[in-house]
Amino acid sequence: MDEVLSAALEPVCRDLERSGLQPPRLEDREWNDFPGYASAVMWAPDGSGRGVAVDRTAPAHERVAAAADQVQEQTIESQLWGVAETNWPRCPEHPHSHPLEATTSGEAAVWVCPASRSVVAPIGGL
Numbered sequence: 001m002d003e004v005l006s007a008a009l010e011p012v013c014r015d016l017e018r019s020g021l022q023p024p025r026l027e028d029r030e031w032n033d034f035p036g037y038a039s040a041v042m043w044a045p046d047g048s049g050r051g052v053a054v055d056r057t058a059p060a061h062e063r064v065a066a067a068a069d070q071v072q073e074q075t076i077e078s079q080l081w082g083v084a085e086t087n088w089p090r091c092p093e094h095p096h097s098h099p100l101e102a103t104t105s106g107e108a109a110v111w112v113c114p115a116s117r118s119v120v121a122p123i124g125g126l
């Protein structure tokens with residue numbers, strides 16, 4: 001597995017495990033030919049797969065936020081849709097409306113409330 005991509009995915013996978021969800025199984029397959037991108041295929045527990053890619057030239061915290069966004073989308077579609085509330089990670093301010101959003105704040109990758117924009121936790125620190 002590409003080291004840049006592994007490092008970008010590690011924090012969100014830690015958050016998944018702490019939430020009782022399964023991190024995707026990663027297949028080391030470059031599917032994105034765009035120069036400068038590190039890519040792999042993520043397999044969800046239900047057998048569905050999708051690509052994940054991060055920009056090697058971006059700062060590390062931006063790669064962590066980008067990877068978290070892609071893993072979050074796959075997790076909601078493959079593990080939560082139809083069987084549980086789909087708002088992972090749950091927003092403490094609005095626990096029944098939306099999930100948190102993966103983004104950056106300064107030099108950190110963080111989960112924020114999409115409504116208030118308040119930072120809830122660092123990605124990897126849920």
Ligand SMILES: [Zn+2]
Nearest residue numbers: 091093094113
């Ligand atoms: Zn909120």
